[in-house]
Amino acid sequence: MNLEFIINTISLGSMYALLALGLVFVYGILKLVNFAYGEYLMIAGYALYVLGTFTGLPWSIVMVAAIFVAAFTSYTTELVAFRPVRTKSMSAMLVTSFAVSVFLQNLVVIFISPRARAVRFPSFFSETVTIAGATVPVRNLLVIATTVVLLAVLTLVMKRTVLGMAMRAAADRFTATRLMGVPANLVISAAFLISGLLAGTVAIFWVSRSASVDPLIGAAPLLIAFIATVMGGMHSLIGAVIGGFVYGLLFNILSITLPASLISYRDAFMFVIVILFLLFRPEGIWRGGYTEERVG
Amino acid sequence: MSDGSRLPALLQKRSTLLILGVPLVVLGAVVYVTDIPVVVNIYTFFCVNLMLVLGLQMFMGNSGILAWTHVGWMGIGAYASSILSVAPMMKDLGVPNMYPALVQLQTSVPVAIALGGIVAALVAALIGWPLMRLSDAVGVITLFATLIVIHVVLTQWDNVTNGPRTFFGVQEWTTLWIALAGALIILVVAHWFRESSWGLRLRSSRDNRFASMAMGTSVVQVRYVAFVLSALIAGLSGGVWAHLITSFSPKSFYITEAFTLLTMLVIGGQGSISGAVVGTTLVTLAREGLRQVEAGINNSGMFSWEVYGLTELVLAVFLIVVLIWRPSGVIGGQELTWPLFKRKRREEEPAAVESVSAESG
Numbered sequence: 001m002n003l004e005f006i007i008n009t010i011s012l013g014s015m016y017a018l019l020a021l022g023l024v025f026v027y028g029i030l031k032l033v034n035f036a037y038g039e040y041l042m043i044a045g046y047a048l049y050v051l052g053t054f055t056g057l058p059w060s061i062v063m064v065a066a067i068f069v070a071a072f073t074s075y076t077t078e079l080v081a082f083r084p085v086r087t088k089s090m091s092a093m094l095v096t097s098f099a100v101s102v103f104l105q106n107l108v109v110i111f112i113s114p115r116a117r118a119v120r121f122p123s124f125f126s127e128t129v130t131i132a133g134a135t136v137p138v139r140n141l142l143v144i145a146t147t148v149v150l151l152a153v154l155t156l157v158m159k160r161t162v163l164g165m166a167m168r169a170a171a172d173r174f175t176a177t178r179l180m181g182v183p184a185n186l187v188i189s190a191a192f193l194i195s196g197l198l199a200g201t202v203a204i205f206w207v208s209r210s211a212s213v214d215p216l217i218g219a220a221p222l223l224i225a226f227i228a229t230v231m232g233g234m235h236s237l238i239g240a241v242i243g244g245f246v247y248g249l250l251f252n253i254l255s256i257t258l259p260a261s262l263i264s265y266r267d268a269f270m271f272v273i274v275i276l277f278l279l280f281r282p283e284g285i286w287r288g289g290y291t292e293e294r295v296g
Numbered sequence: 297m298s299d300g301s302r303l304p305a306l307l308q309k310r311s312t313l314l315i316l317g318v319p320l321v322v323l324g325a326v327v328y329v330t331d332i333p334v335v336v337n338i339y340t341f342f343c344v345n346l347m348l349v350l351g352l353q354m355f356m357g358n359s360g361i362l363a364w365t366h367v368g369w370m371g372i373g374a375y376a377s378s379i380l381s382v383a384p385m386m387k388d389l390g391v392p393n394m395y396p397a398l399v400q401l402q403t404s405v406p407v408a409i410a411l412g413g414i415v416a417a418l419v420a421a422l423i424g425w426p427l428m429r430l431s432d433a434v435g436v437i438t439l440f441a442t443l444i445v446i447h448v449v450l451t452q453w454d455n456v457t458n459g460p461r462t463f464f465g466v467q468e469w470t471t472l473w474i475a476l477a478g479a480l481i482i483l484v485v486a487h488w489f490r491e492s493s494w495g496l497r498l499r500s501s502r503d504n505r506f507a508s509m510a511m512g513t514s515v516v517q518v519r520y521v522a523f524v525l526s527a528l529i530a531g532l533s534g535g536v537w538a539h540l541i542t543s544f545s546p547k548s549f550y551i552t553e554a555f556t557l558l559t560m561l562v563i564g565g566q567g568s569i570s571g572a573v574v575g576t577t578l579v580t581l582a583r584e585g586l587r588q589v590e591a592g593i594n595n596s597g598m599f600s601w602e603v604y605g606l607t608e609l610v611l612a613v614f615l616i617v618v619l620i621w622r623p624s625g626v627i628g629g630q631e632l633t634w635p636l637f638k639r640k641r642r643e644e645e646p647a648a649v650e651s652v653s654a655e656s657g
Contacts, residue, residue, distance in 0.1 A: 088623035103612035106605035
């Protein structure tokens, strides 16, 4: 087991953990599997493209702005699409999130382009450094650092602030939390905002891998978030983080061990493993506590 | 209600089928007689989509599980039937890497379509049981993942499917009448299933899983039966579709197509056959109209760039609006029955669902 593999796996796992975490924030409270989640990432990618290409702002501001654009998109979709159907059936909400995803994709197709656009990144993103004999892209180290900081901040917010405690309570027993005087709209909006922030953050690293963005870029991260959360456990934030890291590990191991003729089936193998895993442990790796039925 | 001989009673009992089926046939005849190629084409595709949506309703509408895999079964049916019906020479040309054993196979088109449906149903039967144990969010995600697996296999297995490239050379066999007949047969099957003991048990499990289990329903079993049956119909429809469109690639059986079918079902109302038919009609009309608008915009040069995706954009908005305004669809969970408005006057309780039937046209 060499250092290069370990660092790459941790960085991949970190990115996936953030992705999964963003999905679970909304799922935990609203019990909504948000199919539009990948689109927040895509919108952030296009924000990077538009701001980076046409405004000449310094890259640090462009990146922060892109993250906020994702958060704003997430918040807006909640306000316009999810809030009115929140009290309706589960499948109505699922279909709504799918429709939101199609809507955002086609918005970009119409107003920007169906084809991929190049995104400029500062040069240090693509450089590599050598640590103890292992050559590692700077980007991978940045992902790890960002994840550590974000997880620490989020842990503090969730454990120490009133809003965080209200959100954790709402994920456990939404009705009881509302009876204690916590406004439902506030908690749900906060969850969507955090979800969008995480998607926007991941978008920077995701887009930087290919340095281009296209309308369908959100599909792959959405799937990863799905699978990681299902594997880690849908009912807790810790489970999502664990799921992300396990998924990253599994992905890298399959990439190395699968023979060349089967490598194109890697995704299929991943999902088969996950489906098999779910058969034996439907609740995921990290067993969450009691969860009640969805309430509006 | 109706007294006298048995026939009116039977007609009343089956009035849903008549209300839905007769306009389909009449419209089909009108389209056939007027014989405008564009309209014939649209109506034929409408009938094939109706087959797919009715098959989707059978599982999704009755079980309440979002059935992502439906387009996957359609794809398997389309590929299986096309591989069986295309002449060996054509396959040599179109799919250079195909396994020699498959190249030699050739049957007539109807047999190929039937076998295609059976292949889809077999695959569904093989993997369906464990999937049916999962409910709620985990179930949705797992079915979604299953669609991805099907898509990856269709895209990568180029010894069978020609990989991501187009599979062409399929004989054009599906006509207006074949598609219409298919739609009518599946209409009857879907109606029969919904009213059968299986359908009733499945619907009870949709409305309250635990109460249904307590009443002795084996939820996994009834879901499984519906899943396999719906896959069979999707496979058959896929075969009919393939022999209409004649060339396709795995892209045709993925998220875009799933969105179209889902929109059709959900806008009409996933809980009923009537909803499936009305939804398919509305969405087909909307799509054709929007295509005209899109073409008009592009021809007029209103924008300096080509406008793509307007159809999907508007349909997505349409879908969200319908879900907000009427989350169980335009028709809702009840079937249209004859007489359409009588019951409203007779009963005091609000029969809101029936009153909507006026829009079914």
